[in-house]
């Protein structure tokens with residue numbers, strides 16, 4: 001950084017001090033993540049043990065397959081997340097998703113890169129953000145999963161493709177439904193646009209939050225039908241605490 005640039009930045013920080021995105025406390029630096037030390041404490045990473053497939057935190061033992069994955073395997077090989085979906089991560093995700101807050105995005109990416117969430121994922125040939133339906137995309141103006149993919153994987157920009165997976169019809173959030181309605185909601189909701197492009201490829205699906213895992217499961221299903229070799233997933237956060245965060249079979 002040049003002397004002049006540093007000077008301008010110092011002046012900016014003096015005139016417009018950065019504030020914590022969690023509690024608005026004034027911060028000494030404008031470098032992301034914009035969180036004070038108190039709010040940072042809530043950004044809980046997910047230590048092992050967890051399910052080797054769906055990534056659900058497990059109460060004890062080594063990493064192993066959880067009961068849900070044993071009983072009804074997911075289409076995806078591995079689902080990994082950096083954080084639990086709680087304050088301040090949930091605030092940053094909401095600020096990005098509903099207000100298009102790019103400072104929130106930079107802060108999330110900076111936090112993600114400090115975690116070891118990708119450690120056991122294979123290097124992907126293609127990175128696909130979970131798509132929004134065109135109607136939702138028009139309302140929101142952007143797909144937060146695409147922004148997250150670009151911010152979290154800066155070294156893999158060329159592998160990010162937002163044109164290969166399509167959401168064919170609008171769906172309602174899975175958390176508002178139960179059982180049969182959930183399965184019906186996502187049935188044939190996604191399709192692959194250029195099957196030959198995903199054929200024989202290792203795919204990494206990216207989304208903001210894993211809630212039930214059913215959206216990622218449905219996306220992985222159509223990608224495998226198009227003969228992708230393997231589908232792994234990364235979400236910034238996942239909901240639920242140890243022992244309760246995973247999907248249950250009925251949630252799929």
Ligand SMILES: [Zn+2]
Pocket residue numbers: 020021022023024025035036037038039040
């Ligand atoms: Zn704070």
Ligand SMILES: [Zn+2]
Pocket residue numbers: 051052053054055056065066067068069070246
């Ligand atoms: Zn599992």
